[in-house]
Each structure stands twice: as C-alpha cells, then as structure tokens.
Amino acid sequence: MIAFIKGSLSMVTDGEIIVENGGIGYRIMVPASLADGLPHTGSEVCVHTYMNVREDAVQLFGFSDRDDLEMFGKLITVNGIGPKAALGILSAMTSDDLRFAILSDDVKAIAKAPGIGPKTASKLILELKDKVDLEEAFEKKLSNAQKRENDNAGVDDSIVNEAAAALVALGYSQSDALKSVKSVDITPDMTVEQLLREGLKRV
Helix, strand or coil, X not given: CCCEEEXXXXXXXXXXXXXXXXXXXXXXXXXXXXXXXXXXXXXXXXXXXXXXXCCCCEEEEEECCHHHHHHHHHHCCCCCCCHHHHXXXXXXXXXXXXXXXXXXCCHHHHHCCCCCCHHHHHHHHHHHHHHCCHHHXXXXXXXXXXXXXXXXXXXXXXXXXXXXXXXXXXCCCHHHHHHHHHCCCCCCCCCHHHXXXXXXXXX
C-alpha cells in the first residue's frame, strides 16, 4: 500500500495529476477540490493515496489530506459505490459537508454528485450514519477551518475583497460572496481571476 507520494508535480489534466518521484511518474486520480488548489507544475506536492487493485488495472486515488482519504475509505465500503463514484462525491462536496449531510439525512445534497441518484444517496446515508460521529464532525470542521486560515496567512487581503466585490456585482449577497471566497484554499500567487473562478464554484 502506498500511503502518500511526495514529489514534483509534472502534469495536471482533467481529474488526474502526475507526480514524479525518483524518476517515476505516478498517475493519480484526484477530486476537483485537490486539482483546483494545486501549485504550478514543477512545484513539490504531497498527495495522500489509496491504491485500488483490479484484475485489469492498478489505480491510485489521491487527496490533499488524510481526512479526505479517510472519508473516501468510508464511501467505498458502501455497496454500489466504487472508487470513481466516491471521488465524484468528494469533488462535489467537502468531507465536512458530506459528514453533516449524512448526519442530517440530506439526500438532495449528496445526490447532486455525478452518478449518485437519490436512491444511492439514501443508501449511503443509511450505511454510513453509524460511522460518522456528530462531535467528531464538528471537531474536524473546526480543525479544517483553522488549517485554511493558517494556509491563507500572508495572502493579500485585496484580492479577497476584489473577488468578493466581483461576486456581489454578479448578484450574490455580500455574506455569500465572502463566505465562498474565503472557503477557497488561497495561495500567495493566486490572481483575482483565479480566486473568482474558484469562488463561483462555491456559491
């Protein structure tokens, strides 16, 4: 089992990245949340991985942190949800949002993920509700929020304000605009346009 891969980001394509380590390029399938927050190619990255072995293929699925990896592991225990479907769910919503959707029986939120209808979403909730603890969900949400705040330390506030103002100009409320922009994992070299694009995905 490959727990994580640390190396140079060689390529980013739709839903996949290639990380080079020791002269070997590892092709890793990733959720949109990870792909959208990656640095420039050539930068060093660390990806937490799950290796899926089939008769006809060996696949690597990658995540930005162990929390997403653990949630992925829970999802694929649900009968009818394979690794690619689980990846689609984590592309459509964060692990935090998924935990609260499970605890609140929010079938509609989970069913928005590609290839996941209401029936499968209901089954997912039924099978995972006992594996998700409310107190743990709040602790993880707080921890993830703190991590985002630390990651965003030193980021120029002006690009946050400009991106939020652009969302307001598009018709969103000030509170929704700020909430969506601040939910993005902002890097110091991110432009207003990039932040706006990511913010639009979250309103």
